[in-house]
Amino acid sequence: MRYLVLGAGALGGLFGGKLVKGGADVAFLVRPARASQLARDGLVVRSQDGEIRAAVKTLQQGEIDGPYDVVLLCCKAYDLAGAMEAIAPAVGPDTAIVPLLNGVRHIDALAGRFGAPRVLGGLTAINAALMPDGAIQQSALRIDMTAVGELDGQKSRRCLAIQQALAAGGIKADLSDNILAQMWVKFFGFACLATVASLTRARAGVVARSPGGAAFVSAVIEECTRVVTAEGFPPPPDTAGLMRGVYSQPESTYAPSMLIDMEGGKPTEAEHTIGDLVERAQRRGVAAPILAAALCNLQAYEISRHTARA
Structure with missing residues (x-):
């Protein structure tokens, strides 16, 4: 081939x-x-x-x-x-x-x-x-x-x-x-990690050491779960624990691709990922204020990035 x-x-x-x-x-x-x-x-x-x-x-x-x-x-x-x-x-x-x-x-x-x-x-x-x-x-x-x-x-x-x-x-x-269901599981995980990273602008270990980090991560997971469940693809029971685990290691330097792009001053996939979930939440009548905040943050980042290059 x-x-x-x-x-x-x-x-x-x-x-x-x-x-x-x-x-x-x-x-x-x-x-x-x-x-x-x-x-x-x-x-x-x-x-x-x-x-x-x-x-x-x-x-x-x-x-x-x-x-x-x-x-x-x-x-x-x-x-x-x-x-x-x-x-x-x-x-x-x-x-x-x-x-x-x-x-x-x-x-x-x-x-x-x-x-x-x-x-x-x-x-x-x-x-x-x-x-x-x-x-x-x-x-x-x-x-x-x-x-x-x-x-x-x-x-x-x-x-x-x-x-x-x-x-x-x-x-x-x-x-x-059932590849579509698996893609939705991955999308759920990506959305959780990207939302936390884009709003904190911090690597996983920094979030883990933050006093409010664990509660914030849990709130993001719960909101993303509501949205993807409304779309007919509820995440498997163990997925939330995996997401929490990423942000539970104080010395971790892990960063999702969304944060790496932001650190490098590059364009992001905001509209195609978090933006897509925000649109789906609106169509389904699901409240998603944290996702909306993350999208606004990323949109502001793009405006600032273009302004700096002008």
């Missing part, structure tokens, strides 16, 4: 690098600057299981040479429109698109553009960052949660082939017969 990985940043680089390590036929669709960097230095992935250094094939927009069997979509949610335009030449009748984005709203967008049969559900909680030297660094926090599945819950040979290719490179991925 031929794999096209959109981007060679933190997530695309890590997953693509693992596929390359496992022997898969992989090309990376990247921007010119990243293509030059990869041509010069190769792809470097510092994972928890060792370092990967490999020369990789790169393509730029307009250079796609026909349909690919699998398109791995690892962009940020705010780049989805541009990403769909970029991958369009690679999508043929039998192409499987595997999105590893935060949230769930992208599924409808992808199905509307390319047709539901070409879209798989996917999720991961692997945490990594693109370093200034171009290497991808996986965080020390080990969360082995990656899954892929057909949106209709059927078992398929293409999902099995993708699972095997990932396993060959060292990523354990589950084949899910």
